[in-house]
Amino acid sequence: MERHAVIEIGQDLITITHRPDTVFVSGQGAWLTDEGGKRHLDLVQGWAVNSLGHSPALITQALLAQSQRLLNPSPAYYNRPLLDLARRLVEVSCFDRVFLASSGAEANEGAVKLARRWGSRMRGGAHEIIGFEQAFHGRTLAMMSASGKPGWGDLYPPMPGGFVKARFNDLASVEHAMTPRTAAVMIELVQGEAGVVVADRGFVRELRALTAERGVLLIADEVQTGIGRCGHAFAYEHFGIEPDVMTLAKGMGGGVPLAALLCKEAFNCFLPGDQGGTFCGNPLMAAVGLAVVNEVCREEFLAGVRERAAQLSAGLQAIARDHGLVGERGLGLLRALVLPSDNANEVVAAAQALAPVGLLLNAPRPHLIRLMPALNISAAELNEGLALLRRALRQVLG
Ligand SMILES: *Cc1c(COP(=O)(O)O)cnc(C)c1O
Numbered sequence: 346m347e348r349h350a351v352i353e354i355g356q357d358l359i360t361i362t363h364r365p366d367t368v369f370v371s372g373q374g375a376w377l378t379d380e381g382g383k384r385h386l387d388l389v390q391g392w393a394v395n396s397l398g399h400s401p402a403l404i405t406q407a408l409l410a411q412s413q414r415l416l417n418p419s420p421a422y423y424n425r426p427l428l429d430l431a432r433r434l435v436e437v438s439c440f441d442r443v444f445l446a447s448s449g450a451e452a453n454e455g456a457v458k459l460a461r462r463w464g465s466r467m468r469g470g471a472h473e474i475i476g477f478e479q480a481f482h483g484r485t486l487a488m489m490s491a492s493g494k495p496g497w498g499d500l501y502p503p504m505p506g507g508f509v510k511a512r513f514n515d516l517a518s519v520e521h522a523m524t525p526r527t528a529a530v531m532i533e534l535v536q537g538e539a540g541v542v543v544a545d546r547g548f549v550r551e552l553r554a555l556t557a558e559r560g561v562l563l564i565a566d567e568v569q570t571g572i573g574r575c576g577h578a579f580a581y582e583h584f585g586i587e588p589d590v591m592t593l594a595k596g597m598g599g600g601v602p603l604a605a606l607l608c609k610e611a612f613n614c615f616l617p618g619d620q621g622g623t624f625c626g627n628p629l630m631a632a633v634g635l636a637v638v639n640e641v642c643r644e645e646f647l648a649g650v651r652e653r654a655a656q657l658s659a660g661l662q663a664i665a666r667d668h669g670l671v672g673e674r675g676l677g678l679l680r681a682l683v684l685p686s687d688n689a690n691e692v693v694a695a696a697q698a699l700a701p702v703g704l705l706l707n708a709p710r711p712h713l714i715r716l717m718p719a720l721n722i723s724a725a726e727l728n729e730g731l732a733l734l735r736r737a738l739r740q741v742l743g
Contacts (some may be wrong), residue, residue: 361521365697372399375726376490377705385703386730388716392707393537393569396596396641398719403636404599411632418628426631433635437578439587439644440607441702442519445626445634446612449568450483450571452604455620456531456590457487458605461507463614464528468560471528475561477513482531482537483564491531494538496672513539514548520555529562529590534580536568540710541674543679545697546584553586562612568594573641573720576651576677583626584675596720599637641720642720650720653727654678658714660731671712682734687711688741696737704733 354366368380377385384711388397397403411426418424429445437743446452457474464471476482478493487505489497498504506553509527511534512518534549536542556563565588570580573595577583581591585587602624624630642645654677661673661682671683684692689708696704707715714734 358443375400385705387705388402388718388730389705389707390717390719393574393717394595395597395600396720403640404633404723407632409637411629415478415628420625424628426628426635427626430631432634433638442608442613444606444632444665446604447602447624448604450485450488452592452594452606453482453488453566454485455606456592459561460529463612465616469522471526473507473526473528475509475522475527475530478510479536479539481534486626487565516548516551526603527561529564530556531564531566533566535570535676535679538709540713541679543676549584549586562589563580566592568592573647573650573678574595574677576654578642597634603634614695646673653722656724656727664735668742678718682714684712689714691741692737695740699736
């Protein structure tokens with residue numbers, strides 16, 4: 346078919362969402378540059394993916410070195426970066442075993458499979474997974490069922506079954522949902538897509554006790570919260586608990602597709618052939634993950650994240666006071682500013698349109714601005730971001 350003379354941006358893509366007409370061509374640290382040469386301070390960072398900012402030398406060097414050494418010998422064989430990253434993850438976490446994958450949804454699918462395998466072998470066929478209202482676990486069919494996003498339960502019927510919902514921060518509703526069929530409870534310790542809703546510490550500790558007492562697995566979906574994002578290597582540390590199973594993705598790859606499923610030795614129950622994937626454990630991505638984990642999970646680095654988090658929180662509180670907003674919330678460098686009305690999308694657009702430099706923000710809910718800067722953003726860059734945010738808010742809210 347003949348092409349139109351003028352090619353509109355995105356005309357060749359299957360339509361999945363609304364995007365601004367900006368084409369980004371390069372990124373460095375906290376900054377992105379578009380085709381027109383305009384720079385944007387990026388507080389989205391690929392949805393909390395670029396933990397070390399755009400194109401850090403640590404990652405480009407790991408990619409270059411590994412790409413020249415070995416791309417993929419197949420998951421049927423061991424490779425050195427796979428073994429080294431697994432070892433490092435075991436060292437920095439409370440877990441004993443690791444499976445690498447490429448996306449958060451894929452890691453979560455693995456967690457559900459592991460729970461069902463364990464339920465079928467150890468708990469008389471228990472297979473149900475209790476999740477939470479408003480939760481987000483990814484976009485595969487099963488993870489849409491596992492998520493609690495309104496409308497997702499029947500978007501592509503028939504949806505996979507075996508997923509039950511409880512109310513977040515409500516232990517009685519979890520107890521109510523628990524039956525002999527329950528294999529696991531799956532939770533985001535900070536619900537990201539729901540609007541950066543931090544679980545109550547007491548609730549998480551009681552949930553840990555309840556699941557242990559009932560012999561039900563506790564799966565922490567740390568796809569967004571893990572690897573330094575919340576000021577600790579893992580968010581579960583903040584709550585003073587140890588899950589049985591955990592999933593990681595986003596920030597662990599620092600921008601490349603990499604995910605992990607981790608479990609305690611007692612739940613290492615896949616039989617040969619139960620789980621796999623062509624790209625699972627490929628050395629190219631594992632080499633990047635190793636570089637990221639080595640950098641982020643150092644105590645000095647994590648202390649820096651907590652410092653920037655305190656700065657961001659204080660800055661957002663000041664903005665909320667000055668503009669008469671509801672407030673701010675979050676854990677570490679995963680934070681949200683709560684607006685009094687549903688114009689978060691307007692603020693996002695106004696922020697990106699600022700000149701001479703734009704500001705990139707995310708609005709997971711109509712009244713909410715989410716901020717997920719690079720974990721190594723400088724204090725000066727963060728202050729510049731806060732100043733730009735004030736300008737965008739003044740334009741939209743007056
Ligand atoms: C982003 C996210 C996922 C899905 O990860 P993908 O890599 O997009 O599949 C799952 N769980 C949580 C908590 C997330 O934030």
